[in-house]
Amino acid sequence: MSVGILALGAANSRSLVHALRRAGADAVILERPEQLPAIGALVLPGVANVGYLIQELDRGNWRTPLLAAIGNGLPTLGICAGFQLLCTRSEEAPELPALGIFCGTVTKLRGEKIPHMGWSRAEATTSAFESGWAYFAHSYAPPAALRETLAITQCGAAFASAAGTGNVIGVQFHPERSGEYGARLLQRLVRMAREPIHAG
Amino acid sequence: MPAKRIIACLDVKNGRVVKGVRFEGLRDTGDPATCALQYCREGIDELVMLDVSATLEGRLASLQTVERISSEIDIPLTVGGGVRGEDDAIAILDAGADKVALNTAAVAEPAVLQRLASRYGSQCIVLSIDARRVNGGYQVATRSATQTTGQDALQWARIGAALGAGEILLTAIDRDGTLKGFDLALIADFSRALDVPLIASGGARNADSFADALAAGADAALAASVFHDGLLSVAAVKQRCRERAIGVRP
Secondary structure, eight states, rough: EEEEEOOOOOHEEEEEEHHHHHHTTTEEEEGGGGGGGGSSEEEEESSOHHHHHHHHHHHHHHHHHHHHHHHOOOOOOETTTTHHHHHSEESSTSSSSSOOSSEEEEEEEOOSSSSEEEEEEEEETTTSSSOEEEEESSEOOTTTTTTEEEEEEEESEEEEEEEEEETTEESSSSGGSSHHHHHHHHHHHHHHHOOOOOOO | OOOBBEEEEEEEEEEEEOOOOOSSOOOSSSOHHHHHHHHHHTTTTTTEETTTTTTTTTOOOOOOHHHHHHHHOOOOEESSOOSHHHHHHHHHHHTOEEEEEEEEHHHHOTTHHHHHHHOOOOGGEEEEEEEEETTEEEEEETTTEEEEEEEEEHHHHHHHHHHTOOOEEETTTTTTTTOOOOHHHHHHHHHHHHOOEEEEEEEEEEOHHHHHHTTTTTTEOOOOOOHHHTSSSSHHHHHHHHTTOOBOOO
C-alpha cells in the first residue's frame, strides 16, 4: 500500500518516509497532482511556515485536485503545519486562504515560551481517539473549539492537538517523532488506506 | 508547558561517536545509529547529532550518518556541524533531521536564521551558542570553540531568537566534558532573558545535575559523556527529576 506525502518543499519528509515504512507502508513523495489517484492515503507533513505551504500549494496547482481527492474519501493525515493547512486560515499568513476542511482560524500560541517545543500530553476529548505523550514543535495552533476536535493540549491555553472528520485527521504533534503513540496513529492511517483508483 | 527534556548528544567524527566509546557494556561500538536506537529505548526525549570536525574540515555534517540515525528512531533529531547556509540546512533536513542547528554560519551571517525560519518556521531552527567565560562575562565562540568573537553571548541569543531561531542550544565551553555540573548562573540568566526554549549543555555530572539545570530554568538538559560512558542512565536522571517535582515524560 502506498501513502503519498505532499511535501510542498517543507522539511523533514524523510523522517516521515521512515516512520511510514515502520508502520508498514511504502511512502512516495508526490510531485504532480496526477499522482493523487494512485495512492491509498495521503499525508500533508509540515515542518514549514504555513504561508509558504499555501503558496507552494497554489504554485503547483494542487488545491482543486487535492480537495477533490479528499472529498472522494482519500484517507488524509495533516501533521503540524499540514493540519493548519486543513483549517480555514492562519494568523501566520492571514491573507492566504487555507483548505478550509476544518472550520477555524489558526492562532499564535501565548505560552510562556514559544515555540511550544517538546513532549506534552494530547488529551482525547472523545473515545474515538487515544490520549498520550506526543512531540510538538510549533508556534501556531488550531483552536480547541473546532467542531471536529479529537484531542486538546495545554500551552498557555488549550489548543486542538487533533481533529478529525470522515476520512481526514489533523494532528498538531509529530506522529513520526512521537514514539509508540505516534506510530499507532500512522498504523491507523495505513489501515484506513484504500485500494488506489485507477486514473482515467 | 511541555515536559522538561533530557537530550543525548552524539558527537560524531568520521561516522563514529567520538566521545566515550564504550569498551564494555551493552553497546560495544560507537556506531551512531546503534547508540541512537539504544537511547531511544532507554527513554531519551530527543537526540542531537553534532559532526564535531565538520566546520574545521570545511565540510557539511555527514548526511549518510544523519540518514542512518533518522531511519532508526521515533523521537526528534537535531543535526548540526558545518552548516554554512541555507543549502546545507536543507540538505540536512532532507537527509532526515527534524531540526537543524546553526552556530558559526549564523554568527558570520545572522540573516540566514531569518531566511530559514521564513521557509521552515522557527521551530525547525536551533541556534547553537558556545559560550566562553571571559572577564566575568560570557562571549560567543565559533569554529568548534577555537575562536572567540568578543560578542556577548546573551545579546547574541536575543538577536538570534528575534531573527527566527526557535530554540537556543547553550554550551558552557568551560564545563564541557568536565563533569562539574551545569553552569547554573549562566542558565538562569539566559532563561530569564529569553522567550524561546533553552537547551543547557556542558558539565552534566549526575542525576541531580540535570535536575539542577532544569530547575534553574533550562527547558532541556543535554549531555554526551555521562550517557556514552555509562556513568548515568536516562531512567535514573528522570527518576531524580520526578523526585524533585520536575515534570518529565514517563
